[in-house]
Amino acid sequence: MIDFYIWYTSNARKVAIMLEETGLEYKTHVIDIGRGDQFTPEFLAISPNNKIPAIVDPHGPDGTPIALFESGAILIYLAEQTGMYLPASGSARHDVMQWLMFQMGGVGPMFGQYNHFHNYAREKIPYAMERYKKESHRLYQVMDKALEARDYIAGDYSIADMALWPWAHNFAGRGQDADEVPNVRGWAERVGARDAVKRAMQQVGASPRSGPIDKEHWENMYGETQYVSR
Numbered sequence: 001m002i003d004f005y006i007w008y009t010s011n012a013r014k015v016a017i018m019l020e021e022t023g024l025e026y027k028t029h030v031i032d033i034g035r036g037d038q039f040t041p042e043f044l045a046i047s048p049n050n051k052i053p054a055i056v057d058p059h060g061p062d063g064t065p066i067a068l069f070e071s072g073a074i075l076i077y078l079a080e081q082t083g084m085y086l087p088a089s090g091s092a093r094h095d096v097m098q099w100l101m102f103q104m105g106g107v108g109p110m111f112g113q114y115n116h117f118h119n120y121a122r123e124k125i126p127y128a129m130e131r132y133k134k135e136s137h138r139l140y141q142v143m144d145k146a147l148e149a150r151d152y153i154a155g156d157y158s159i160a161d162m163a164l165w166p167w168a169h170n171f172a173g174r175g176q177d178a179d180e181v182p183n184v185r186g187w188a189e190r191v192g193a194r195d196a197v198k199r200a201m202q203q204v205g206a207s208p209r210s211g212p213i214d215k216e217h218w219e220n221m222y223g224e225t226q227y228v229s230r
Contacts (some may be wrong), residue, residue: 002026003045003056006226007033008207011071011108013166018075018199020160022082026055035218036225044230053160057081072104075159085158090154099153100158102142103167110135111174120213120222133175133200142179143168145182145220151190166193 004019004026006012023217031037031052038050047054047069055074060066061081064169086095099127114132138228143164146153154160169188171178178185191197209217219225 001058003029003058005029005031005043005052005054005056006204007031007052008204009052010111011051011203012164013200014071014163015053015055015074015078016204017165017197018078018085020196020200020203021162022078022084024078026178032219034209034213036216036220039120039220039225039228039230047151050230072100072163075163076101079159085162088156095102095154096158096160098160099146100163103160103163107139107164107167111137114174116222136174137176140168140174140184143187144181144183147187152187157191161187161191165197 002019002024004015006016006028007030030161033052034042035214038044038047045089046049046067049069052086053071053074054069055077056065056067057077058065066077068077076086082117086096111130113128113192114136117132121128144151146163152158152161153164165188168174168184171185174196178188196224213221
């Protein structure tokens, strides 16, 4: 059974979708990143960058346990272990990989910065707010163009869709009018209708905390606590 370390974030939802789609057995362990659980020596031994998600597979490729962090790396690992949702070779594999990297290097960081500067930054900085709004909009347009002739981002349903959907389906949360990107909207509906995606969202859905974050949460997520050498 895979040990799956989560908080209620888009990156954790990506891996939850893959676990549900493959039918692999897993057990979730909640790492409360607002309360500093990610800084414990036990978790750092699994995820040295103190980020979730992370997994431990007791039956790794050579039969020994393997710990992995970085959601994209985890998706590739699970795909290769199961032979599912990532073509084994050829141009189709490269197509999936480029869209996965598009999410990892573009959509995740830029949408995350939009969220931070619009919702969590203590100081409202118009330049930053406008920059990340425009960049998020541009990335949606890239996706919309790609989805004009495809039901899924790389043709067939794949780990690239699993990576993008948790970030992109929340249009309002990214400052995006869904009507301006109808192909993305249709794709989001198709992916969201999958039974495995619904089950994943039950596992790693909305955060159990709501409303403004408190001082402890702020310090652990955005303050000096984040930058202490460990």
